[in-house]
Amino acid sequence: MFTFLYNPDRFMAFSRWAAPLFGAIAAVLAAIGLWLDFAAPPDYQQGYTIHVMFIHVPASMLSLFVYACLAVASFLGLVFRQPLADAAARAAAPLGAGLTLLALVTGSLWGKPMWGTWWVWDARLTSELVLLLFYLGYMALRAAIDDEARAARACAILALVGVVNLPIVVFSVDWWNTLHQGSTLFAPGGSGLAPVYVPPFLIMIVAYLGAFGSLWLVRIRAEVWRRRANVLAIRAAR
Amino acid sequence: MLYLDAGKYTPYVWPAYAITVLVFVWLIGDSLMRARRWRRDVEKREQDAAE
Amino acid sequence: MNGLMVLMRRELALSWGRGGGPMLAVAFYAAMATLLPLATGPAPSQLAVVAPGSAWLALALASLLSLERLFERDYEDGALDLLALGPAPLELVAAAKCLAQWITTAAPLAIAAPIAAVALGASTSLMPLIALTALIGGIGFCFCGGIGAALSLGSRRGGLLIAVVVLPLFAPPVIFGAGAIEAYAGGLDWRTPLLFLTAYSLATAGLGPFAMAAACRNALS
Numbered sequence: 357m358f359t360f361l362y363n364p365d366r367f368m369a370f371s372r373w374a375a376p377l378f379g380a381i382a383a384v385l386a387a388i389g390l391w392l393d394f395a396a397p398p399d400y401q402q403g404y405t406i407h408v409m410f411i412h413v414p415a416s417m418l419s420l421f422v423y424a425c426l427a428v429a430s431f432l433g434l435v436f437r438q439p440l441a442d443a444a445a446r447a448a449a450p451l452g453a454g455l456t457l458l459a460l461v462t463g464s465l466w467g468k469p470m471w472g473t474w475w476v477w478d479a480r481l482t483s484e485l486v487l488l489l490f491y492l493g494y495m496a497l498r499a500a501i502d503d504e505a506r507a508a509r510a511c512a513i514l515a516l517v518g519v520v521n522l523p524i525v526v527f528s529v530d531w532w533n534t535l536h537q538g539s540t541l542f543a544p545g546g547s548g549l550a551p552v553y554v555p556p557f558l559i560m561i562v563a564y565l566g567a568f569g570s571l572w573l574v575r576i577r578a579e580v581w582r583r584r585a586n587v588l589a590i591r592a593a594r
Numbered sequence: 595m596l597y598l599d600a601g602k603y604t605p606y607v608w609p610a611y612a613i614t615v616l617v618f619v620w621l622i623g624d625s626l627m628r629a630r631r632w633r634r635d636v637e638k639r640e641q642d643a644a645e
Numbered sequence: 646m647n648g649l650m651v652l653m654r655r656e657l658a659l660s661w662g663r664g665g666g667p668m669l670a671v672a673f674y675a676a677m678a679t680l681l682p683l684a685t686g687p688a689p690s691q692l693a694v695v696a697p698g699s700a701w702l703a704l705a706l707a708s709l710l711s712l713e714r715l716f717e718r719d720y721e722d723g724a725l726d727l728l729a730l731g732p733a734p735l736e737l738v739a740a741a742k743c744l745a746q747w748i749t750t751a752a753p754l755a756i757a758a759p760i761a762a763v764a765l766g767a768s769t770s771l772m773p774l775i776a777l778t779a780l781i782g783g784i785g786f787c788f789c790g791g792i793g794a795a796l797s798l799g800s801r802r803g804g805l806l807i808a809v810v811v812l813p814l815f816a817p818p819v820i821f822g823a824g825a826i827e828a829y830a831g832g833l834d835w836r837t838p839l840l841f842l843t844a845y846s847l848a849t850a851g852l853g854p855f856a857m858a859a860a861c862r863n864a865l866s
Contacts, residue, residue: 411611450624454621461610486816493812497796497800497806497810500806506799509863513860517814518813520852521817528841529816531820532824567618571621574626574629575629577633578628578631581635585632585636
């Protein structure tokens with residue numbers, strides 16, 4: 357049933373309809389979510405800035421999810437020697453980096469009216485920054501090794517090391533934050549979310565998820581074609 | 595019906611949405627262009643090989 | 646056990662001898678410690694605040710120095726192939742290399758760091774703790790650095806690539822090491838961060854060699 361996960365032809369057949377479908381669902385959900393978002397009155401505590409939360413929190417949640425996907429794909433590629441998994445890992449990295457960047461920028465824009473400064477070294481934002489470094493390191497390593505198979509395997513090892521390290525980083529940053537701030541004044545959710553905001557919030561998260569799914573499939577397709585092109589080029593050169 | 599007046603938060607809220615849109619447009623565009631490019635490449639090479 | 650001693654002796658000789666060994670790391674560290682007041686201004690109050698943290702940070706960066714050559718030399722002249730096929734498991738070889746690296750760079754730096762921190766304005770009561778954290782954190786830096794060095798084998802722009810790959814791995818020891826020193830200076834609980842630092846260093850020493858060996862085999866394939 358899951359042949360599309362490792363058989364390139366099956367994958368291409370699956371993603372052909374899945375990618376546009378996920379994209380369409382994501383777009384519709386985003387429209388509904390944003391509509392509901394702006395139809396709700398401004399938050400009593402946070403004022404109009406609550407609206408930034410609808411694009412910041414999904415971005416940061418997705419940035420972690422994408423990393424998990426990348427790690428799983430890396431593991432499958434490393435252990436089962438699946439080139440499709442290698443391609444999936446490679447395809448996920450720029451998406452994750454983009455989402456992490458969005459999380460950082462929107463987080464900063466959310467924070468400025470709340471905390472008064474453009475950047476605050478709070479636990480979550482600092483962890484996001486380290487996550488961005490993870491992604492950049494991954495992409496740099498991939499680009500720096502010429503041999504494709506070798507690059508894929510080295511990056512897989514790096515991703516697995518990173519996935520072990522990430523909780524440690526989150527923990528250490530959290531510890532460091534309490535050491536320096538004393539109390540968690542900057543809890544992003546505040547004291548809980550007003551019920552009127554919950555549906556659009558959840559819808560936006562699913563919308564982001566759908567967008568990632570769609571784009572990931574598109575990028576893996578591009579990878580499959582690229583490898584096919586390379587094979588054809590080598591054959592033609594004989 | 596839609597609360598679109600951001601008041602004093604205008605310079606924070608709208609740029610956040612703007613950047614989000616920009617990044618998504620870039621990710622979507624880059625992904626689609628990449629897929630299209632390599633697909634065309636493969637089709638061209640298959641054509642050349644068939645000749 | 647005998648084979649391990651031979652291996653250690655070889656790695657120590659290589660690590661100590663080539664490229665100036667400990668002197669290079671200490672010199673780099675001294676240079677960074679000198680540049681810091683030039684960057685922040687000589688006001689003692691300002692410097693004293695950042696002194697422990699920056700001394701620790703300079704340690705992390707100095708340990709990046711000789712990483713590129715850790716596996717590279719053996720990779721280039723074929724010795725890594727032989728080591729991979731030899732009786733000792735590649736994991737042990739990797740661990741020996743990192744351990745030798747630690748002995749030749751972290752030990753001298755553990756002496757230099759407290760001196761530099763005091764020169765920058767930290768209180769002398771911090772010196773023993775700085776030396777201790779430097780030694781323990783040094784294990785973490787050397788083994789994490791080894792992972793980066795092994796992964797970057799056979800790639801272009803080795804040195805910079807290693808730094809980019811390794812920096813996220815350095816974050817926890819930097820946080821815990823500097824945190825321990827600052828906690829001690831502030832009269833807070835310093836044992837907890839020190840324990841976390843030790844735990845992290847031991848974890849990287851235990852698990853790192855497996856990643857390094859896998860990366861080396863990948864590069865040799």
